[in-house]
Amino acid sequence: MPPLCEFSVSFSRALPGSGPPSCRRRTKEWDLRRGAGEQEVKGRARGRACPLAAPPLLRRVRSRERMPEGERPVEGTRARVRVACLGFAEARTPELAAFEWEPLADPRELAPRCETILVRVPGDDLTLLQRALDACPSSPVVALLETADESLAERCLLLGAEDAVGADEGDEFLARALRNAALRQRALSPARATAPTSPASRVFRALQWSEQLFSELASSARVIPYEAEPEKGFTYVAPQAVEILGYPLSDWYSGRLWSEYVHRDDLECVWSPAQIACGEGIQSEYRVRAADGRTVWLRDHVHLYCADRPVLRGFLLDITELKAVEEELRTSRELYRAMLEQLPAVVWIADGDGRVLQAMGGGLASVGLPSDVLDGQRLDALLEGSSAEWARAALRRVARGERAEFAMEWEGRTWEVTVAPLSLRALGKVIGIALDVTALREAERALAASEAELQHRQKLDAVGRLAGGIAHDFNNLLTVIDGYSEIMLERVPEDDPVHHWADLIHRASAQASALTRQLLAFSRKQALDPKVLDLGDVVEDMRSMLEVLAGEQVRLECAGKHGLWKVEADPSQLQAVIMNLALNARDAMLPKGGTLSIRCRNRTLTTEASCGAPPGDYVELSVHDTGCGMDEEVLAHVFEPFFTTKPAGKGTGLGLASVYGIVKQSGGWVSVESLVGQGSTFRILLPRVLGEESAKEAAERAASAVVEAPTILVVEDEELVRAFACEALRSFGYEVLSAESAEEAVRFVEDEEQPIDLLLTDVLMPGTDGCRLAERLCELRPQLKVLYMSGYTRSVIREQGYDESKMPLLPKPFGLQELEDMVRKVLKGPSGTGLHKYSDLE
Known part of the structure; x- marks a missing residue:
């Protein structure tokens, strides 16, 4: 470093609480002129500070900083310090384990191996200290005062002592002062050999040490200290600027750095002298393009010092890694918030009293509330009734360190809530998650x-x-x-x-x-005779019958709307349905009477109805009464067979059960709505069909000529039924063959000599069924015609994979007339089984 003709230093340092009160804060300035003499020291307040210099008194301040427990040297772990003791003839030498003490009567007899001199100062007499400093100018001297006298310590430092320690300050401070003095002695030993003996020279050596220490600290922290003048630009820039940004120092001093290399979006962030008030500082952050093309983030701390001329002093801190971490944190927060906003939930943090500090989540948007609507509000105040009680109970459990769960109603929706204590240094805080389970419920x-x-x-x-x-x-x-x-x-x-x-x-x-x-x-096993019909016509045809049925106390409103879609059903069974519903409605209104309304209308369902009907076109039949109505228990059993609310002997309990079965068998749906005291409404939905006639009606028009004296083969496993059918057919003039089983029937057909025109067979028989028997026999005799009889419905045939709507069926029980009419009709029709597989129709 070049010689200094004049320099000034200032410092201000707060001591720990362990030091004497008088040592807590000191500020002093020295003005030293080279060659002015040992005692030529004058202090002046000049308003400037040199951050690179530290006065001797600062070393005393540093020695009073208490060393952390983990950093204190353990005995035997480092080399012992050899200390020459001067002035201890009548006092004992300090007992410190890490030091070797050598008594010294005359400072001129100092042994070369001693690294430090400890001089005992009696009272305020500095004579012995002065002698030691004069005799050993290249050795560090530490003054041991009787008491911690701050003014006396400053006098010792001004004479050239490395440090001054009071005997009442404890061994720790003394050991620190001796060790620091020895370290400086080892670092500066070559310079001390030829150093001048004046106090200014000793301060100069201290300045060298302080500057070296400051430079090492600044470089390790990636900090660029600088000094600038508002009009001249940078007057000093630390050498580590080249390492951090890669530009030579000449670019800094030329002023091109800020104008060319600062990111154009951050130019407004760079300070200007007009922005800085005297004595105050500012802090800014901006991006700079490094010499290798990297973008470096800098944090600029600058102060304006107004003395002889305004000077800007500050430092630039490389915060590139910090900005990268901040960006990752910001991205993580945005991702976390985006995830929460997609969840049908509300996540919040509250204090121990249940007051919401922050809330977020997609559940707020689902109820049309902004994200800050809950901030500052108490949880129990947001809720009502039992939900508020559950919330207070949950907060009490959380206060005991437990997790709590409860359900609540809020903003017209149902929520499942979980609250728990929040850890991670957030003592007394509560985290809660409310999941919207309305759709789930x-x-x-x-x-x-x-x-x-x-x-x-x-x-x-x-x-x-x-x-x-x-x-x-x-x-x-x-x-x-x-x-x-x-x-x-x-x-x-x-x-x-x-x-x-x-x-x-x-x-x-x-x-x-x-x-x-x-x-x-x-049971939906009744044999039906479905036809394509207008439901309104059926209702109109029954009007007179319904008026008689309703009686004088019940007013009938019957509306069969014109323009109704066609449906396919058995007309007689539909009449039975309407009759049963009308009878139940009339009985529900007696003895007071009321109004019975029967209406038909077209109805299109876009969604599935409550009764289970899928979307589509339907014709609806509704039967409404103003009677006593039904409660939920009665409604649960209303379609069950043998269930009735009428007195014993007044009803069989099969009326509504048969309504249910007929409607379901016709491919429709039935539902009931009722309130006690307000009457009941039965609704029947029958699917719309296209066309004006059923397939069965079309087949009947294609009847052929009657065969004279036909022969009929009767196949029935029940002997009594078989005997009756055979006798009845013979009474009609037919030739009759009787078979008890399918095997016996096959033998008749295999006999080519035996004429057979019609097969009359039961549908369900042991070993086989009438459909398979008819197929087998028609293979043997293609001209054979078939008539089926059964006490079950056509669904039995449907289960075998056939289209039952095209088959001729005689339902049991049947009388003579029904048997004769059906036999004559089949004999007039086409030959074959009358069966069609669904796979063939597709």
Whole structure:
């Protein structure tokens, strides 16, 4: 470093609380002139500071900084410091483990191996200290005062001592001062050998040490200290600027750096002298393009010092890595917020009292609220009723360090809430997550309703199977009873008592047949005769009958709207449906009376109806009454067979059950709405069909000529039914062949000599069924015609993969007239099984 003719230093340092109060803060300036003499020291306030110089007193201040426990040297871990002790003739030498003490009577007898001299200062007499400094100018001297006297310590430093320590300040401060002095002695030992002996020279050596220390600290922290004048530009730039940005120092001093290399978007961030007030500083951040093309972020701290001339002093800190971390953090926060905004939830942080500090999440947007609407509000104040109580209970659990969960209603939606203590140095904070489960709850309720409906339908199906099986067996018996009673009525004279008994048997059989038809209707196994029809016409045809049925106390409103779409159903069964609904409505309004409304309309469903009907075109039949209505318990069983709310003996409980079965068998849906005291409404949806007639009606128009004296093969496993059918057919003039099984029927057909014109077969038989038997026999005799009979519905044939709507079927029980009409119709029709597989139709 070049010689200094004049320099000034200033410092200000706060000492730790462990030091004496008088040493907590000191500020002093020295003005030293080279060659002015040992005592020529004058202090002046000049308003400037040199950041590269540290006065001797600063070393004293540093020695009083308490060393952290982890940094204190352990005995034996480093070389012991040899200390010459001067002035301890009547006092004991300090006992410090890391030092070797050598008593010294005369400073001129200092041994070469001693690195430091410790001089004991009695009172305020500095004579012995002065002698040591004069005799050993190249050795560091530490003064040990009797007490920590700050003014006396400054006098010692001004004489040239490395440090001054009070005996009452403790061994730690003394050890620190001796060790620092030894370290400086080792670092500057070559210079001390030829150093001058004046106090200014000793301060100069201290300045060298301080400048070296400052340079090392600045370079390790990637900091560029600088000094500039407002009009001249940079007057000093630390050498590490070349390492950080790569530009030579000449570019800094030329002024081209800021004008050419600062990012154009950050030019406004660079300070100007006009922005800096005297005595105050500013801080700014901007980007600079380095010599290798990198973008370097700098943080600029600058102060304006106004003394003889305004001077800007500051430092540039490389914060490129910090900015990269900040960018990653910002990206992470944006990603986290974007994720939360997509969730149907609200995430918040609250204090221990439940006051919301911050909230976010897509759940707020779903209810139309901004993200800051919850800030500062208490959780329990946002909620009402039981939800607020649950929130307060959850906060009490969180205060005990537990996790809590509860459900709440807020903003018309259902939320599942989880709250828990928030860790990560956020003591006393609470984190909460509220998940919007409104759609989930609605789906669960819909699923529960569907499961209940499925169980109800399974129950009805099970009961229907039972009822259908019973009705089928009864139909076989009733076929025999009804058939033979008709034969008796024809053959027995009317004046014979047997004729009267046969008539009673026939009437009882008819009533029993009506009951079995209701059972089969409920079980959807009744034989139907569907036709394409106008539902409004059916209602209009029944108007007069319904008026009589309603009676004088019930007003009938019947509206069969014109222009209705066509539906395909059995007209007689539709009449039975309307009749049953009208009877139930009338009974619900007695004895007070009321209004019975029967209406038809076209209806298009865009979504699935509550009754289960899929989207499509339908014709709706509604039957509404103003009667007593039904509660939920009655509604749950309203379509079950044998369920009735009427007194014993007043109803069979099969009316609404048969309505349900007929509608379902016709491909429709039925539902009921009712409130106690407000009446009931039954709605029936029948799907729309295109065309004016059914396939069955078209087939009937293609009847062929009647065959004279035909032969009929009867195949029936029930002996009584088979015997009745054979006898009835013979009475009609037909030739009859009787077979108990399919095998026996095949033998008849295989006999080519035996003519057979019609096959009359039961649908369900042991070993095989009538459909397969008819196919086999028609292969043997293609001109054979087939008539099926069954106590079940056509669905049995559908289950075998055939189109049952095109088959001729005689439902059981049947009488003489039904049998004769159906046989004649089939004989007039085309030959073949009358069956068509669905795969063929496709």
